[in-house]
Amino acid sequence: MSEDSRTGIDPLRSDSQPNRLYEEKSPYLLQHAYNPVDWYPWGEEAFEAAVREDKPIFLSVGYSTCHWCHVMAHESFEDPDVARLLNRSFICIKVDREERPDIDQIYMAAAIAVSGRGGWPLTVIMTPDKKPFFAATYIPKKGHLGLMGLMELIPHIKEMWDNDRESLLASAEIIVDHLRGRQRGRASKRQGEGQGGPAEDAFQGSLFDSSLLSRGYSALSSIYDPENGGFGTAPKFPTPHHILFLLRCWRRTGNALPLKMAKSTLQGMRMGGIYDHVGFGFHRYSTDAEWFVPHFEKMLYDQALLAMAYTEAYQATGEEEYARTVREILEYILRDMTSPLGGFYSAEDADSEGVEGKFYTWSAEELKESLGEEDFSLLIRLFDVHEGGNFEQGRNILRQRSGFADAAAALKIPDEELYRRAMEMRSRLFAARERRVHPLKDDKILTDWNGLMIAALARAAGALQDPDLALAASRGADFLLEVMQTADGRLMHRYREGADIPANLDDYAFLIWGLIELYEAVFDAKYLDAALRLNEVLEKHFWDGEEGGFFFTADDGEKLLLRKKEYYDGALPSGNSIALLNLLRLSHLTGLQSFEEMAARLVRSALPLISAQPLGYSMHLCALDYALGPVYDIALAGSLEDRGMKEMLAAIRGRFLPNKALLLASGSDISRLAPFARELVPVKGKAAAYVCLDHICQLPVTGAAELIDLLEKFENKT
Structure with a gap:
């Protein structure tokens, strides 16, 4: 045809x-x-x-x-x-x-x-x-x-x-x-909770305390798979926000078990067939409990959220394998999923030539032809390849049976040498695979998923000290703000041959998240300004003034069967959980109490649902962890080109500080957005860091060593 x-x-x-x-x-x-x-x-x-x-x-x-x-x-x-x-x-x-x-x-x-x-x-x-x-x-x-x-x-x-x-x-x-009764039932339940006191009461124990986080952890640990990592049985989904929550549990409590669960899950996914060991990036989910046989499609939102999870694991542990995984995921995105306009494409299909997984799997003969006998023998040891195939119809899915360090010890090869050879083999396999018929690429650009990728790129740029990742995040954000935004400040949801379809809650919430992360990565006040302006639109057109929380659709949008309000964190975090985190962060970045007051009302609207079944609300629990504090408010004064400033930034970004607000107190734009920043200046000509923990501020410090000492002192207290 x-x-x-x-x-x-x-x-x-x-x-x-x-x-x-x-x-x-x-x-x-x-x-x-x-x-x-x-x-x-x-x-x-x-x-x-x-x-x-x-x-x-x-x-x-x-x-x-x-x-x-x-x-x-x-x-x-x-x-x-x-x-x-x-x-x-x-x-x-x-x-x-x-x-x-x-x-x-x-x-x-x-x-x-x-x-x-x-x-x-x-x-x-x-x-x-x-x-x-x-x-x-x-x-x-x-x-x-x-x-x-x-x-x-x-x-x-x-x-x-x-x-x-x-x-x-x-x-x-x-x-x-x-359907309508379910929505009304939620509202009635929230009404029964009462409206509560002032905003600060919501975050000082009157509505919830750390016991809710403990219940969430217990629920998650009850379905943890200790043998393979991950949660539940087959099919097994990555659900990166579970990992984000576990890392916060570990940091809050000092309990090693949440960290062990997070690391086991991240390692299992990274070594399994769910990871594309040739072209990088993660497939959608595993059809089995061992992370072996994936459903082969690749989704932009999975790459973004998993890159975020591996970035935080790297900050928490300092283990290079996590940083390497982040770099590989983002290499895939920048190589294959980035539009010349700066935005990011949506997905790649599981099928090619009418067969699921054909592009990603290998016969033994194809591998030998690409690598030669000697390297094929090494590939068998490293990636569980079988002569007769380990998958359907004699084909192989590449998966690691052990980490490179363990394999190097067993093979009596230095770690660096083994990794170098593995990467050379990967390059040859990638070149061979590029000659195949590729799966369909869904090249539409979605504002919400792009917001997630901007957040991931910006966070990784700081943790890995990689300005190219920050540049990619900036290009993506600039595209959305220039092309996907109307003259009156409203967002569009989809770009393909032009921008159209009015945006929903997730578009606003996820993009605001990305803009906050991007501001903290590059300190360009235009991104914080854009986040604040979009949040105004979100409040005006999506906020439920009677019951609290955000509707999924705007008040002036198409009239559908009902106007839904979703709190559940599924494959993607809910727009309400990200909006809650955004409000809390904007409150700390700007010093404006109104954001915290709205966050408190959002908590009241969601809390009965979270309390009843915390397992389904892990991103909400991350936001509640931020609300409970302690939160590090860090304002830097001075030039970004100052050596002392660079060292202090490296010290901050190299640590796992999920509950922080990082501001550069320089320039008239930031003083307009965060009025308290006007009073913060360098100390005796040196770049300075002003650090407050839960509104208790210390004298400014002017060097990385002093800053690290101060952060460690705070961490020991908490």
Whole structure:
């Protein structure tokens, strides 16, 4: 078949005529542009057609790098028989869940309510007024083992719509009442907690104390896998915010067990098949408990959050392996996932040439051809390669069975020599792999995921003292602020052939996080200023003035079935947990109490949920750890070119100080944003550090040794 020049996808319709999705920008929707299904994008045209033709809506939600979305597409949506049934019975709508997470959240909640499970592809059948009466995930073309396939389900739904519509409408009302009642129930529970006292009470024990953090740690440790690292059984997800929380538990309590759990998990993932040992970066998750066989797609948000976790582990332990992992993850991002415009692409597919993992796996013969017999023998020892394959169809997934130090001792090779040889082999394998057919790259740029990557790059730039990473973070932030922001200061969610789709809570919260991290990395006041301005927009259009917390969608956005407010930290931290952390940090950076007061109200709105099940709120617990303090407020006065200043910055950034606010008290811009900075000046011509711990300030110090002594004195007290 010929390839369509616009979509890059083979036309699958026999008449080669595209459907309505052809005019869309989403790579996922464009994958379906030549389906025989008469797809509509989400919009009024589709719902008006449903009313006019008196048909229910068949809603299919997925994303471009979703393996099972591809399976369902090939089995059903490209099949003329299924398409005829769908077109005759429904108005069919396709949604990219990465572009419209607001829609996805609502109907995923419906699927979980109906079936007890969620995931993608998400299949929902609903009335023309958007009320769902059926929801499921992947559905095969034909039924088996007592389960309906699409060929049986579609006629069944059509028959009920034509002859027993009242039953379907009644089911829709029950589901909608459940979804709305769940939202109201949360609000009622929060109302029962009362409004509390002034902001400082929220963070001095009146609403919570460190026992909540202890409960969160106990819940997490109860599902910890001591043999392989990680949490739960198969499938096993990275969930980097669990690691961030464990590192804070270790620092707060001095208990070695949280650190051991974090290190074991990070090591297991780094050595396992979930890590791409040839091209770097992490795959989405492991299908087994050992981190061996991954689901091969790569997501931008995973790289960002994992880079953050490995950066903090490096700061906490000083172990070079963590720093190396950070560098490799970010090498992958800057090499393969960075737009010439400065933004970062969304994902890479698991499949190539129609086979999941084909790009990433190796036969023994392919490895020998690339490396030669001698290095192939070494590869077997280092990466668990088998002549007959360690995976399906005689292919191998590379994974380390032991660290380089242990392998070097067993092989009687110096560590440095073994690592050098391993990297040479990696380079040759990478060159060979580059000649293969690459998986699809989803090249849309999402504001929220870009915010996470900017935060990761900025944090790593400081910890690794790498200005190139700071430059990459700055380019990404500049792109978002210049291209993804409207004249009135509002953000757009998606960039592909232009910026569009109004931003949601995560876009604002994650980008503000990135801007705060970037300010602390480069001390350009424009980034702190931008963070403050975006936070104003967030408060104006997303804040729930009655119950506290942030809604996912803006008050002037599209009217959907309901306006959700999400606190749960899933694969991604919730926008509310990051917004809470942002408010606390902005309060310390600017000295403005109003941020802390809003943070206290946000805590009150979320606390009943966190208290009931702390395991699902690990990023919230990180923010609460910051709220409980102690917080290091560090203001530097002097020139960044001053040698003493550079040494003090290296001392600060080399330490694991998760609860800190770092400010450069120089220039009129920062004095406008943080008025207290006007009083902070160098001491006797030397760069100085002004350090306060929980509002108790010390005399300024003028050298790295003095600063380290002061920080260590504070740490010993806490």
